[in-house]
Amino acid sequence: MIGLIRAALRARWRSALVMMALAAAAAAAAAAPLLYASAAERAATAVEVAAATPAERRITAERHLSPVVPDRQQPSRAFPPELSPDLPAVPGFDTIGGLWITGRIADPADVPPPPGELPDGLDGSLGWRTGVCAHLTITAGRCATGWNEVVVSARVADRAALSLGGTAILYTGEKYPISRFTVVGLYTPVDPSGDYWAGRTFFAGWQAREPIADPMFTTRETVHRTLAADYVESADLIGRPEAFPDAARTAPPTVGAWAPGYDWAVRTDLPALDARIVASGAQLRDGLELAGLPLVLLAWLVLWFAVSFGVALRRTEAGLFALRGTPAALRWVLVVAEAVLPVLAGTPLGYLAAWAIVAVLSATTLDGAPAVLPDTNSMIWAVAAVTGALLVGLAAQWRAVVAPVAVLLRSTPARHRQALAGTAELVAGALAAAAAYQVTTVDEPAGGLELLVPMLVALTAGLLGARIAGLLAGRAAGRALRRGRLVRGLAAAEFARQPAQLRVVALAVIVFAMVAFSGTASAVAAAGRAERARIDVGAARVLTVAPLGEQDLLRAVRDADPDGRYAMAAARITRAELNALAVDSTRLATVAAWSPRYGPDAATVASLIRPRPPAPLRVAGDTLTVRATAVAPPPNSRLWVTLLPVTGPMVRVQAGTLVAGPHTYSAPVEACAAGCRLGAMEVETPYTLEYAIDVTVTEIADASGPIDAGLTDPARWRTVSGTVLETPQLTVDAAGARLSYRSRGRPDLRLVSTATPMPLPVVTGGEPADAVPSATGPMPIGRAGRLTAGPAGAVTLVDLEYADIAAYDAAAAVEPQVWLRADTPDAVVAALTRNGLSITGERSIAERATVLAGQGPALALRFHLLTAAGAVLLGVGALVVLGADRPRRVRQLRALRAQGLRAGPAWHSQLVAQLAVVAAGAVLGLAAGALSWWMTRDAITYYVDGVGPLAPPEWPGAGAALGPVVALVVMSGVAAGSAMSLRRAVEER
Incomplete structure (x- = not known):
């Protein structure tokens, strides 16, 4: 028995190799989504963490302490309060302790001040912070390490006339003694917008209308022993990337347990970040949950076709076995062994191939290139896919064992059972309709079902298309032969008479439908992400600056870019009656990344919100x-x-x-x-x-x-x-x-x-209030135009200069920003700094697009491009299997040559027949892909936070045609090569 099996495998090694390759494809298709999901989820988490604001990665515990006053009748006899003996520790988090007091950096000539008055000087603070010296650039002297030593910022030293080695005086109130410290160093902060300083406004007050001095930093003991009315003790925990998501979820309860009681206030925005991480991961898993199923099913179909085709070619051999009385059990053993061994051999190869493919994909497309690690779930799914492949292979060989001898020895295969085929088509159509209904009408997450609909629609289209194509080809063959068009007639006859041709048509339909849908979804998603990035950011680059007055912001930007070619000032208005983005409308059309889908163009909006220059x-x-x-x-x-x-x-x-x-x-x-x-x-x-x-x-x-x-x-x-x-x-x-x-x-x-028009003009997509508060009473608001959406997520725009004049309060700008074009010279940015702006951060459209592309929905769609490429390879495999019928076609064509048919028309007919298979699959597949997209386009998830201000485009651009064109070229090339290989054999007599 073993010898027979070995002989059969040696004799049909090509067939065994094809079965092994298809089983490997099924195993790879089942395992790859799970392997990719694990790596992609870690990459998506890293992207979310990297894009998060410092506040979203921080936990702050803070309390206010008063000095201890043993005798209330003698408040001047005060002692420092008791501080926490330790700091909280959470794995993956850096803990930064802090202690500071506020007071006035006084002018020595005005100390002590008259009773009830403050001395001349600057409002400031004295503080300690864990590891502060590593986050200061000491420009002169050294860092404070001893008792009563301080370092002060260079600009405070200049304003308050403090010299290195001199004395700094801090006045904390008339009840407490005046404190004197030795200035041992001057500093400038390192990266004030970085994680270390996050959440602390130590340096934000310098550019306020009434400047607040940068802190004087010293030791914890010095701050503790300096008497003041209020001590602020804090612990800031900054999460490192490795803390997310697991350790970050346990960190807030840990800090809460460390700081019990009403006196400690624990604040964190970690839940908001964790919610995005969870949503991104869930959307990624939903998108990948069924991602490999179409490819597994396609591999099974190709395997069925390959085995069935091989059985048809070996029909005579099976009939002779039965004719000679070989027991059915022995014939089953031969059949099972010949199917099982190649399939089992393909299992580890397929899993290793999936691991290698995903590892390469991770290294080339995922941020941080997370390691791809085998896991139990992926192995289980690979085994399940191979088990299905094995059952498909056995089912395809069923007829070779149970069919009567007379049927097996016929030279022409029996016709398919039309009822069974029709039932399969009805079942496929019903499943496609049910899935499409679920996706398009049920107002709930589709759970990845929207990405399975194309497979079901393609399967239905393939089965029905193959049936219709066969009928049309049969009629076309008779008509062409009667008219003497031999090439067309022979090609149509080959197409209509051979069931293998029609099966490949069905497979080609599925392949092109998958390619068309994946390419369309990816192209639309890419366009949507690009537009969403422009909306979220507003301009090619956006600089955030430290708080300052609106007029100061306008003046600094206009002086840095007097021609208005590169830079624009912007700020938020966050009143309940008017939540708007205030912009320097004289530069809006030049600087903002404006989308035509907002409604009016930028120049029109600028003229609406600033109909004339203000006249103060x-x-x-x-x-x-x-x-x-x-x-x-x-x-x-x-x-x-x-x-x-x-x-x-x-x-x-x-x-x-x-x-x-x-x-x-x-x-x-x-x-x-x-x-x-x-x-x-x-x-x-x-x-x-x-x-x-x-x-x-x-x-x-x-x-x-x-x-x-x-x-x-x-x-x-x-x-x-x-x-x-x-x-x-x-x-x-x-x-x-x-x-x-x-x-x-x-x-x-x-x-x-009155320096501006009344009412104050705004352009908005919402319903503005009738008026907003100002220092001169309610300021009337008038809608000057409508917006569908707006830059930086704003649906209401107002002119910044108008808003500042109308507010009549000389208030500081809320979230002051400077918008820049992509080609802004470095000299303009340097001029902004020279003009007094302190740049605390920067965002860009390119960075935002990268974040969106690294989220779960985008990564899931990216993987579907890989499945489309796999479908093309399986389609090529089906064409290769079809080419294995070469001996039969050569015999037929030589017989026609013997009857006078010339060689050219003979092999040309085969070329046309093979290309017709691909063409029919392409036409029907692209139509099925377009139908699938039309049904599911609104159910596909593009962003973690929903649809965004504007829905993505409904249809893709020309770039979506690249995938189908490549698939058509590849499959046409394989089909043409198969036909061309017959030329020499046909030309020989």
Whole structure:
């Protein structure tokens, strides 16, 4: 028996090799998704962690401590509080302890200050932080290591006149002694936006309207022994990449257990990061759960075809075995052995091939190239796929054992059972319809089913297409032969008469459908990610800067790029009534990465939110005068003027007490030496039973003389409305701006300069509020246009300069940013720094696109391209198997040659027949792929957080045709080569 089996395998080694290769393909297709999922999930986690903000990788425990005062009657006798003896420790996290107190870095000449007053100097702090010296660049001297030694930042030393080796004075309150420290070094922080400083605003206050000094760093003991009203003790845990996801999930409870009680506050954004990691992993597994199944099924189909084809070729041999009385059991043993041994031999080869392919894919496409490790689940699935292949092989050889001798010895194979074939087609169609219904109508995650629908649709299309193609080819053969078109007629006859040809058509349909769908999904996903990256970031590069005033931000950017070619200032408005992105609209069309799908183009939006340049009243010098006429003013009524300096906080100065008749009022305005914007004039009156005010402002002048204040233009001045106070009457005519009021209710007697259109124009995709709060009362909002979506995820845009002027508060910008074009010269970025901007971080469209491409949904779609390539190889294998029928075709063609058929038409007919198989598969497969895409396009997951501001394109660009074209070229080449190999044999007599 063993000898017979060995002889059979030797005689049919090509068939055995094909079966082994197909079994290996099935094993590889089953194991590869699981191997890839394990590596890809680690890579996706690494991408999410790398893209996370420092706050999302940090746990902060913090508490406030007061000094110990044993005797409440003697508060000056205070002692430092008791601190925690240790710090929390979590594997994978770096723990950074901290302790600091706040105070005032005082001028020695003003110490001690008068009772109840603060000394001259800078608000600042004294702090200790674990390992702080490693995160400071010591520009002079050394780091503080001893008692009462401090290092101060270079800019604070310059502002506060602190010298190396000198004394720094910290005033912590009149109840506590003044502390003196020796300055042993000057520093600049290393990477203030890095993990070490994350969550701590140590250096953010320097550019605020009222600067806050960088901390003075010293030892823990020095901070502890310096008496102050409030001690802040903290522990910051920064997660390293290896802490995610497992250790990071246990870290918050660990820190919470370390810091029990109400006095400790534990904060973390780790759950938000973990939620993205979990979602990315779940979407990756859903996308890969059924990824290998189409390839396994295709391998089984090719195996069925190959074994069935081989059985058909060995039909006579099987008939002779039966004719000679060979027992059925022995024939079954021969059949089983001939199928089982090659399949079993292919199992380890397929698993190793899957491991090698995924390892290469990991090394070349996954960030960090995670190691691909064999696991039990992948082995189990590989064995299951091979078991299925084995059953397919045995089922394909069933007829060779059970068929009657007469059937086996026939030269022409029996016709297929049409009922059985029709049932298979109905079952495949029903499954495809059910899956498509589930995906397109059920409002729940498809769980990867959307990626199985193409296989089911392709299988249905292949079975039905092969049946229809056979019928059409039969009719075409008769018609062509009657008309004398030999090549076409013989090719159609070969196509119609041979079941093997039609089976390859069905397989080719499946191959092209898989390629078309995978290519389409990948192309649409790539386009969607590119657009999503542009939306999320807003410009090619976006710099985040330390807090500063909106006018300071605008001025710094405009001075760095005076032509407006490369840089644009932007900030957020985060009020409940208006959540918007404020941009320098004069540069929006040039700098922003604008999408046509937003709605109006960038230039149109810029003109809508800034219909004309603002016209603020500018004053300069150290004196401001107001010429006004008052009619019987109430006693002790005063005139005040509110000014907004170019830099610094808002200034409100008194111009004098109102007197009857025309009078010139004067106010000193030292803060306006560099220039100010005149905001408002206000009449302040004492409380009374009835208010009677009549004041007309006729002229405003600064140090250079009268200014064009528009006091005769009704569009240039307004009163305050919407407050709890009454609104006076405003009359603006040739005589000037007149405020008049007579009533019992207290009025708001402010006359506000209007520098922007009213209401404030916004372009939005939502429903804006009627008004937003400002320092002069509710500011009306008006929709100037609509957006479908907007840059940086904003659906509402407003002009930054308009918003700053309308707010009337000289507030610091929220999330100040500088948007840059991709070709921005380094000189522009350097000029931003010179102009006072402290760059704390940078984002780019390219980096965001990389993050999106590294998330679970993108990695799953990427793997489906690999399965499409595997499908093409299996399709090539089917064509190779079809080419094994060469002896039969040669005999037929030589017989036709003997009857007078020329050699050219003879082998040309085979070439046309083989190419027709590929062409039919391509046409039907591409149609099936397009249908599959149309049914499932809305169910495919592209991003971890959902569909995004704009849905991806519904149909791909021309790049999606690359895969089908390559598949067509490869399979056509193999088919043509098979036909060309007959040429010499046919030409020989």
